[in-house]
Amino acid sequence: MAQADLRVCSVSSYSMAASFLxxxxxxxxxxxxxxxxxxxxxxxxEEAQKKxxxxxxxxxxxxxxAAASRSVGGRFPLSFLGAPMDFGDPLPECLVQLLEQxxxxxxxxxxLLEYGCVAQFPSRMDRxxxxxxxxxxxxxxxx
Numbered sequence: 161m162a163q164a165d166l167r168v169c170s171v172s173s174y175s176m177a178a179s180f181l182x183x184x185x186x187x188x189x190x191x192x193x194x195x196x197x198x199x200x201x202x203x204x205x206e207e208a209q210k211k212x213x214x215x216x217x218x219x220x221x222x223x224x225x226a227a228a229s230r231s232v233g234g235r236f237p238l239s240f241l242g243a244p245m246d247f248g249d250p251l252p253e254c255l256v257q258l259l260e261q262x263x264x265x266x267x268x269x270x271x272l273l274e275y276g277c278v279a280q281f282p283s284r285m286d287r288x289x290x291x292x293x294x295x296x297x298x299x300x301x302x303x
Contacts, residue, residue, distance in 0.1 A: 165262045166255070169242075171202075183241070185258055187251070190244040199223060200244045 161167060161178035167186040169175035179186045194204035201216050203209045209216035243252050251259075268274035 187245040190246040
């Protein structure tokens with residue numbers, strides 16, 4: 161489960177361990193989350209997390225500040241690994257885009273280790289031509 165491109169999690173040690181170890185995107189069953197002031201948390205009902213200096217309270221401050229800056233720039237400046245979902249909810253667009261990218265990343269045709277190939281990037285070709293010209297002019301290696 162830790163190697164999956166997307167995990168569908170619930171409150172279980174197995175889900176939490178897999179999500180922690182993978183450091184990748186996941187969806188969490190929304191009814192198992194705490195919704196407080198427009199923000200979902202997994203640990204928000206814990207007494208320790210209600211304190212001002214708790215990790216959950218500090219995260220809430222951080223996300224609210226980022227959301228406020230969104231109104232200025234128009235784009236949300238954060239990427240969230242987790243997304244709350246209930247039965248029938250569509251996948252958030254950012255997760256769809258991420259999964260499409262992951263699918264492309266796993267294409268064996270572009271993986272050298274799986275007999276695929278990669279293009280020579282233009283910047284590399286330009287630098288190689290510049291290096292060749294420098295050597296021909298006798299200026300290679302800082303001469």
